[in-house]
Amino acid sequence: MTRPWLNHYDKGVPADIQYPEVPLWKLLADTAQKYPDHVALEFMGSVMGYRTLWESALKFAGALQAQGVQPGDRVAIMLPNCPQFVIAFYGTLAAGGVCVNVNPLYTPRELRHQLSDAGAETLIILDLLWPRYAEIEQEVPVKRVFTTGIQDYLPFPKNLLFPLKARREKRWVNLPQHPKRQDFKKTLKAASPIAQPYPAKPDEVALLQYTGGTTGVSKGAMLSHRNLVANTYQSMAWGGDEVKDLEGKGVMLGAIPFFHVYGMTVAMNYGIAAGYKIVLLPRPEVKPCIEAIEKHGVTHFPGVPTLYIGFNNFPGIEKRKVGTVKVCISGSAALPVEVTKKFEQLTGGKLVEGYGLTEAAPCTHCNPLTGERKIGSIGxxxxxxxxxxxxxxxxxxxxxxxxxxxxxxxxxxxxxxxxxxxxxxxxxxxxxxxxxxxxxxxxxxxxxxxxKKDMIIAGGYNIYPREVEEVLFAHPGVAEAAVVGLPDEYRGETVAAFVVPKPGVTLTKEELDKHCRDNLAAYKVPRIYEFRSELPKSAVGKVLRRELREAVLKERQKVGS
Known part of the structure; x- marks a missing residue:
């Protein structure tokens, strides 16, 4: 087939990709051998070198194998960006297990579906999230749970202050004595490293990454070691001459969540394969991102449009020292042109829009860093x-x-x-x-x-209308419900719910909002509720979401004109 895009590649970007046919864990093993004393992870003041990171992964692999985890067994990781995530991820692969990334924002209902569908018998979970697991533990196949806290890898005195702060904010969870529960850090300390990491073949499954795919029913995309290694090398190659001198010297901002396949590939795996220092942020918030750029001289800042919009509009950003930024790839939603222009003026770096999907590990398209960028194009x-x-x-x-x-x-x-x-x-x-x-x-x-699909992308998160509708239908006062995405300057799209109450029932937005918040992760909760006497339907009674969305946009235009 013809490939007209090859004529527009930046200098140094190859026409095809050369990647090693190796297990994914080999990325970390090789970097640990090449740059053993380089900082791998920086986490709120604490640092971990590549040698220590790899040794920790091998010890966690040893702990898993000692407890009966076999090659192919699914290991669920429900953590924000922290050293424990990276250790658990690469340790699971080294033991021959299959990682299952779990969003820490999931409610018990969402967690139950994913653990059950994956058949995960091992769970690594943040201590503050224990109650969510406890609520559904009798309904899932989990046999062992490793709990760990943000404080476990913080330097002194932050490790002592964090629990105090969590107690003050009433977020602290007193973990019970439980036959399935064990402490991640203590287990790691006592474990013996495995002698030899599992020699996975390139086409063996490395990761189950859950997505709504084309139907809205959450299912696990089976990503192989080859898929993830190849996409890491594809992402690295896209930098061309712009990044060729940064191996072993670059600084990756790990702000976008690693439990999302985009963050896992372009921040974690890319950062490790290139021997970069990865600055971990548990939450993708603008102020910590700016502080990290200033303190650590960040060169790579992968993110989503909402993060760059917040960056551009941060008070006093013109006076901040953010000029070390070289490469930023924006994913998950359309990137407005004005956002790109202002960001590049502020940093002097390159910000380009890319495209991908979970089923492709995920990166597939990107605009050139130095060549022509076409407005509205995914590149x-x-x-x-x-x-x-x-x-x-x-x-x-x-x-x-x-x-x-x-x-x-x-x-x-x-x-x-x-x-x-x-x-x-x-x-x-x-x-x-x-x-x-x-x-x-x-x-x-x-x-x-x-x-083609009705998926909503809000703030970089994938939201499936059907799932939100099912939660709305579970409310005793709801007769009908339809959920659509409406344009939003900040989040890209926002979730809007259109509800027909049951006859004689009076519903309030506050009541529905509480119901949704009890059953959905916060980013899935509708921001807009509208009550209707009926919803547009096809001849066979199917609710026409697209027609509803278009009608609302027309109403908005009339009001605005």
Whole structure:
């Protein structure tokens, strides 16, 4: 096939990708050998070198194996960005286990589904989140739980002050004596490292990353060692000459969550493979990001548009010393042009929009760092990735016409965990169908024009309307509900719920909001509630979400005009 995008690659970006056929844990093992004394992780004042990080991962692997974890067993990690996440992730892989990333914002209902679906018998969880597990422990297959706290890897005296602060804020959890529970740090200290990490084949599953895929039903994308190693190298290659001199010297800001596949690949795995210092932030907040850039001379700042918008609008940002930033790739939502311009003026670095999806590990497209960036474009396919636009009969459409974006490359998932039917719908004739409607111009730049799926992306998080609707339907006063994404200058999109109350029932926004907050992670909770007497439906009674969304946008335009 023709690849017009190759003519627009930056200097130093290869046409194809060379990546080693190795287990994912080898990225850390090799860097630990090459840069043993370099700082790997910086966490709120404490530092850990690459040698120590790798030794800790091997010890955790030893602890898992000693407790009966076998190759292929699923190990769930429910942690924010902290040293324990990296140790548990690479330790699980070294033991031959399959990592299952779990969002720490999940409610008990969401956690129950993921642990059960994955069949995870091991869980590593933040101590403050223990009550969420305790609520559903009888309904999930978990046999052992490692608890750990932010304070466990903080320097003195922060390690003593953090629990006091948590108690003051009434967030502290007194952990019970429990037959399944053990302390992560104590277990690690007592464990013996494994003699030899598990020699996983490239096509063995390394990670189950949960996504709504094309239907809204949460399912695990099976990402292999090859998928994740290849996408790490693809992401590194995209920097071209801009980053070639930074190996072993760069500083990666680990602000976007590692439990999200984007943060895991472009911040954690990339940072480790390149021998960078990774500055860990447990929450992606603007002020700590700015402070980290100033203190550590951050060179790489992957993020989402909301983070860059907050950065640009931070009071006094013009006076802050943020000029070390060189490379920023924005993902998860469309990046406004004005945001890019202002960010680059403030930092002198490059901020470009990329595109990806969980099923592709996730990065597939990006705008050039130094070459032409086209407004509204997701950029060019990255090295080793083929992309084309297909009609409903899976035939390629002419340049400029709209169809479904399809992808092929070493980073494309093996399929969905225990869902062969869903896999066969997503992967056709060796091409991954993204569910996104797109077009390609004559230069090979791609543009997303619409979504086939109804997924909402708010603040970089994927939200599936069906899930929110099911929670709304569980309220005894709700007769009908429809959830759509509406444009939002800050979050990209915001969740809007349209509700028809049951006859004779009076509902309030406050009542529905509390119900949703009790059953959904905060980012999924609707920001807008509107009550209607009826919802637009098709001839067969299906609620027409798109029609509802368009009607609301028209109403907004009338009010604004």
């Amino acid at each position: 060019l396919p990255m090295p080793g990735i083929d992309a084309k636009v297909l009609d409903e009969n899976l035939r390629e459409v002419p340049v400029g016409e709209v169809g479904e974006l399809a992808l092929r490359g070493p980073n494309v998932m093996l399929g969905y965990w225990q869902r062969p039917e869903e896999t066969s719908k997503a992967i056709k004739i060796d091409w991954l169908l993204t569910g996104d409607m797109a077009r390609m111009d004559e230069d090979g730049y791609f543009y997303i024009v619409d979504r």
